[in-house]
Amino acid sequence: MNPLAQELNTVLAGTIADSLFSDLGKRIYFPNGIIAQSGEAKKLGKTANGTIGMTVIDGHPVMLDSIHKYVPDLSEGELVAYAPTAGNPDLRNLWKEKIIEKNPTLKGKSISTPVLVPGLTAGISYLADLFLDNTNTLLAADPSWDNYALVCEARRNSTFHQFVMFKDGAFNLEGFEKAVKEEAKSGSVRVLLNFPQNPSGYSPTTAEAEKICAILKEVAEGGAKVLAISDDAYFGLNYEDSIFPESLFSRTCDLHPNILAAKIDGPTKEDFVWGFRCGFLTFGNAQMSEEHYQALVTKLMGVIRSSVSCSSTPPQSLMLRAMKEGTMDKQKAELRKVLEERYKIVRNFVDTHKSSVLEPMPFNSGYFMSFEVKGKDAELLRQKLLKEDGIGTVAIDSKTLRVAFSSIEKDKLTLVYKAIYKAAEAL
Template sequence: MIHALAQELNTVLDNTALGPLLSDLGRRMFFPKGIIAQSAEAKESGRTANATIGMACMDGSPVTLPSIQKHLPFLTGPEAVAYAPTAGNPKLREMWKQKLTEKNPSLAGKNFSLPIVVPGLTAGISYLCDLFISENDVLLAGDPSWDNYALIIKARRNAQFLQFPMFSGKGFNLDAFRAVMNEESKMGKIRVLLNFPQNPSGYSPTKTEAREICSIIYNAAQKGASVMVWCDDAYFGLNYEPEIENESLFAFLADIHERVVAVKIDGPTKEDYIWGFRTGFLTFAGKGLTEEHYTALSKKVMGIIRSSVSCASTPSQSIMIKALENPDLKNEKKALRDMLERRYRKVRSFVDAKEGHPILEPLPFNSGYFMSLRCKTVSAEILRRKLLSSYGIGTIAIDNETLRIAFSSIDEDSIDTIYKAIYKAAEDLANE
């Protein structure tokens, strides 16, 4: 039995591309007019007293233990310990929306939703799976991919994770992407996840590739399919080569076709180097979607948040507001980005000098935190274990052929030494 509030939201969304894309859970989800909604009303109109929220207050503000407050000297009690609104701090949401257009000029003048705060990008992806993937539905993604995608999609949602080979030669495999999109379009709806810069490969599409990816998505919608594209932009902005498309695909997909819905999954976690803050955003866009549609969709997302973690961290959001207001932030970020690019250049130089190596072949990489080596004649897992036991070097075996190295976490002056050890270990294994 679907709750009346859920049905109200479904009625709003059913005349858009979102309707057929909702999962069974997505259709059941709603934001209740319960404690949170009533507390919000009391916050606005409870002039005499607000006895709605489960916090201890004095003089209208949450109390804070001195042993806690002394470590947060620049935050007030409400900024430090109060519950955040379910969809996030309104000021932070507005600030992030403005930043999206600044970083993606193609969004100027386009209609997209107010970002919703989620407790990290992983949670954002998990919430999208809850709302838009039913049991046995299909999500498309490149191969190789971050292992957490499969855990969320297959284990949590019991759905299918269909991967296409991401690379052809030294670039994005447009033919494989076109083929899988054409095939899935026959089912009438497509859900596809595109992660750039990609984890684990560290690849971002060129400007030419980005245009063709968008064209393939447009053509699938033109054939009658409802298409939802999840843009996992966790490492957005960390591009190290001039031919890379600097804007998110979200900016181009926001109004590309009436049957295309784009979702941007991003946040300061990687962009602003605050991994443990667990603060991310979900932003939606689609041609023909109105504020009424975005409001209904937001209430669905808020229902998922309310029924899982209730809200994201308050101090993290408060600190981010202060950081975004700081005029020094841009230069501070540039200094760290330049540091990462120097590490990339050293890795690039090393592996380029090893071109044609019989055992290890780098997957295309040009951005982000990572690069991966394809193990042609040895097992990536055995190589990982040898590097750890013989050299004390930690790496990740994504699968039996793919070894991921996070150059983001290697000091620049150690890169040559570490990569020499990686190639030496692979050669020793091959000769055993």
């Protein structure tokens, strides 16, 4: 094993992270190579800096006028220079402030500084690199976003287990508890919870969220090592007052020493900048110190360095400027109203229409809602809608049809849902 990996493992020895690492998580390190040496030279190389592979004139990276003219307000460094492996430090610190602002119970709790990753999918993939291999299992809801299985099974050769998400029109706490306790028999639990959930568009009530955390705490108290991943891609898009208003991360980050909490979030959905491919990964644990967090972040940097090297600079620069400007929250609130209005139209429609084929899954937040397709193949329904009505939907699996009301204009929603119900009955 590389001495740098051994050094990080020594720092993390005895921590919950050390107990949960995959084979790759144990081996990975951040090399003392070009990036590290370039950082030293940036601080100390006053005469000249011949470390970084950029073309520099008069102390600044060069940039073509044909590029700069489209974003004239940003400097060369903000547009074309390499970003640090872990992301722009000012943006990372500001995002941490915003996480605490949006999750007030995090105030005073020990969490890492968020690491910038190239999209939330990358964050999930990097967590899988660090903590999943063919000796363990990832637990998630059924239905789930198809990328979870792809990352878990195809990339990491791990096992993807699911629990039925709903029972009697609510979160299936009984099924969740049974699945978690079954996983705990192996000595560890790796669970990924996504709220608002893709594809169902559901977020737990405050009572459900507290029970979810109580279940995780119970198995941790029993000796199981727990990785609790919160995929917060659609955070804040809640349309009912009963929803737990914070991320589960705000509870799991110091719930028990045997629980390592990881939060994946970012502006792509929250701030309506989908193509920016800009996400953040944050860790929390009741007993990890700043030294521990830094060692864990360094391992994460090794994963980033060995895959994409670093994230794209322009999105980071644009987000930092926009967040500092102070008008984002007001603009986001207006767009959130648009989504909530669409949600209410869909809510009213499915509450007043019945079908022998379609059963709406519980939904109260986010971008989506889904139907359970009874006795028929969701893919057949998807194809029928597309070919005969020109309406695009997604068959998540054989029994789940997802509709993104976020991308349907409000004056078309009733037309679309009438067509979905009609097509389902025609099958």
